[in-house]
Amino acid sequence: MKRFVLLDTTPIPDNGGALCLFEYGEDFVIKIQGGDGGQLMNTRMHGSEDALAQIPCTKVASRPNPRVLIGGLGMGFTLASALKHLGKNGEVVVAERVP
Secondary structure (H helix, E strand, O other), rough: OOEEEEEEEOOHHHHEEEEEEEEOOOOEEEEEEEOOOOOEEEEHHHHHHHHHHHHHHHHHHHOOOOEEEEOOOOOOHHHHHHHHHHOOEEEEEOOEEEE
């Protein structure tokens, strides 16, 4: 039987609770502790994270040396999608509020 196993926790600035990383069987889940709580993202379903990069990056990929900014690494799916759709001359900068 699968169960959530807490791997690590980090506080969210300004008393915003905490981000908690869990292992759930073969998947990983990030949940928010405190406030409204709830699941933020997981490794099983990440279509919205992929599309978040695919849609804008395909529009700028033909520009010389395209560069995009991603707010937060999360589980890395948006970053992977951005790199894929920007091509070899693209650059991605990730700004992280919660290291």
